[in-house]
Amino acid sequence: GQNIDQPTEMTATEGAIVQINCTYQTSGFNGLFWYQQHAGEAPTFLSYNVLDGLEEKGRFSSFLSRSKGYSYLLLKELQMKDSASYLCAVIGNDYKLSFGAGTTVTVRA
Amino acid sequence: GAGVSQTPSNKVTEKGKYVELRCDPISGHTALYWYRQSLGQGPEFLIYFQGTGAADDSGLPNDRFFAVRPEGSVSTLKIQRTERGDSAVYLCASSYDDGGDSNQPQHFGDGTRLSIL
Numbered sequence A: 001g002q003n004i005d006q007p008t009e010m011t012a013t014e015g016a017i018v019q020i021n022c023t024y025q026t027s028g029f030n031g032l033f034w035y036q037q038h039a040g041e042a043p044t045f046l047s048y049n050v051l052d053g054l055e056e057k058g059r060f061s062s063f064l065s066r067s068k069g070y071s072y073l074l075l076k077e078l079q080m081k082d083s084a085s086y087l088c089a090v091i092g093n094d095y096k097l098s099f100g101a102g103t104t105v106t107v108r109a
Numbered sequence B: 001g002a003g004v005s006q007t008p009s010n011k012v013t014e015k016g017k018y019v020e021l022r023c024d025p026i027s028g029h030t031a032l033y034w035y036r037q038s039l040g041q042g043p044e045f046l047i048y049f050q051g052t053g054a055a056d057d058s059g060l061p062n063d064r065f066f067a068v069r070p071e072g073s074v075s076t077l078k079i080q081r082t083e084r085g086d087s088a089v090y091l092c093a094s095s096y097d098d099g100g101d102s103n104q105p106q107h108f109g110d111g112t113r114l115s116i117l
Helices: none
Strands: A004-005 A010-012 A018-025 A034-038 A044-049 A053-057 A061-064 A069-073 A084-091 A098-099 A103-108 B005-007 B011-013 B019-024 B031-037 B044-050 B053-056 B065-068 B075-079 B088-096 B111-116
Touching: A004 A084, A010 A018, A010 A069, A010 B031, A010 B044, A018 A084, A018 A103, A034 A061, A034 A069, A044 A061, A044 A069, A069 A084, A098 B044, B005 B088, B011 B019, B019 B088, B019 B111, B031 B075, B044 B075, B075 B088
Parallel strands: A010 A103, B011 B111
Antiparallel strands: A004 A018, A018 A069, A034 A044, A034 A084, A053 A061, A061 A069, A084 A098, A084 A103, B005 B019, B019 B075, B031 B044, B031 B088, B044 B053, B065 B075, B088 B111
């Protein structure tokens, strides 16, 4: 089975930085995705990591350590529109995408 | 270009009824996925199509659930004898299969919110 853990909620101030951690125990590993989901909307793709290290894409960066079964999503220069749920998802040996429960980020003015 | 389209956006029906949920994937995407998402949870895998065939249906909860993709494009998720526990948002996603080892991101539709009374 797949087990993916991430914090339930985080709150941060506009302009600040927030780091969302994700740990996973899966049957094999073939990549890790981060998605953003606003309430009532579709999850939208943010980043993909398959090798160890940091992937930077504008204000968002994602890090992976396969040996530790660990990833984080870093959101910089937070904006009010970044308030959303952030989903960590892993592809294991079964090539299916297994999602964590999501982290709800609330950005305060 | 158009994204993944799902209809209806909302469906309310009585327990015991039959429902069909439709997904129109992004043009050219050969892989299509159905997920179910309950409040406060991440999407849960149901079934995966590669072309017309169901490559993996291990996530379907029981035999009341069935999905088809007869022409390798539009897919329909069918639920028979609906139960209150079936209430959830049903998400469809599609991706481009380049035949290589890279994992192409799945692109999601807005989902169908199904409520069983």
